[in-house]
Amino acid sequence: MRITFGNISSAAMIVLAAVCLQAQQSAAAGLDTSQRDDAAWPAYPDMPFTIAIDPRQPPMTGRGGIIVHDLTGDGRMDYILSTRDNDFGPGRAAISAYDWGGHLLWIADDVDIQMNGNAERHGLPGWQGPGVAAGDIDGDGAADVLNLDTANRVVVRDGKTGDVKRTLGPFALPEGARQWSHLQIVDLRGAGDRDLILQADPYPFRWLKAIRADTGADLWAVDGYEGPKHGGFRAADIDGDGRDEVAGATIIDHDGRRMNTWDYDRPAAHFDALAVADVRPDDPGLEVVLLEEQTWEDDPSIFRERRRDDRTSLVSQRRIHWSAGYKGWEPQNAAVGKFEEGREGLQIWNRSRFNKNQQPWVLDQDGDVIARWSMADVAPEGWSERGIEMISSIDWFGGPTQHLAAKERHESGAIAVIDPMTGRFVAWWPEQADTVYVADVAGDGREEIIVVNGAAGEIRVYQNEAINPHPPKPSPWTQNAYRRQKQNYNYYSP
Structure with a gap:
């Protein structure tokens, strides 16, 4: 897909401005641009x-995923x-890293993750949760790559070489918990990305549990x-104080205290997915989108009563805005x-669970x-x-x-790239995508579709080849919520 312009010089000026702005914004986001070849950065x-x-x-x-981060500086x-073999339990695992140009930086084979x-x-x-995180957690100016192992330890690797720098833990489990199984790099003390939050199984x-990333010392715990x-x-900086909070039907402040002043009206609700965004500009800070499915597990009679009462809710630290x-x-x-x-604010696209002919x-x-x-009315011929x-x-x-990026289901x-308001397939490509990840990796402020194609043994980056005719705008990487989301996602909450 290409867009042509009658005034090429104007388009070129826009691209040049975008490149200059990107350099300024990368520095603001903590990215070292001193060694970057700007001519190669805007496009693959x-x-x-x-x-x-x-x-x-x-x-x-289904076990594993992909993230992006500046590992080389x-x-x-x-x-x-x-990735790890099988859907659960034992299985060989590996973590590999590739630079922007596609060269292997390192692979940690047969790792405990x-x-x-x-x-x-x-x-x-x-499903599709990456199980890894990346950031400069010790302030030495170089990226680290982290994962939890099955011994309840945090393994810290050099982002450029893959060598293990140290391990934190093992961390004791709270009563009733089985395994520390999820982590995210966060800023809880206003010192930068120097903290971690761990989460434990089972359902x-x-x-x-919040800890310092340098020493592993406890900061707080929540049950x-x-x-x-x-x-x-x-997690994201929900209230704009420069420190991260945990989002959900309970919102946890940077110091571990409950932040929301309300109670969700359905205790032990089953949330399929969650998103954090500035949906309502009239409410300071960010809001949390909750997708609720009614379940039978706590009380079958309640499930029968509410089984056609699934809903989307919008909440903030101060109030429940609505449930629809x-x-x-x-x-x-x-x-x-x-x-x-x-239209004021942001919009929320919802996908029905129908096994065939989805009705968004x-x-x-x-x-x-x-x-x-x-x-059924919009999918191209041959689409699942x-x-x-x-x-x-x-x-x-x-x-x-914005639009939607997605892959064929199951x-x-x-x-494809899809218009969320009409369902029109703006562009689509035959693929064998095992997973899809969206991020700005071509550097012009737009985003690319990153595919893992296991059959071909390739990571594939799909970009809009057309010159960007729009004025440059801030890189999404300058946004705290964007950086947090792109390292902490899975199938249900991309």
């Missing part, structure tokens, strides 16, 4: 750009891939967190973004339905009747609105 030379996965890497079977995003596929049955981080994953039931907690159902359908997945220009709907910032469509999955909002064009399949 091929479409898709392919990275050969080291053959020692186990296949992507050149200001570009590099790739970290983690804690990760599971089906979170409800076997533990965190859940409903109510145990959290009673209510969050996603198909994956781990999410649509035909009683389960909103199993959601994407949050600016999907309609001129879109809510505005007030919980009102503003769009709906049927997959099971619909789409691994759905993320994506800034594909660089303009005022198979290693094709990928």
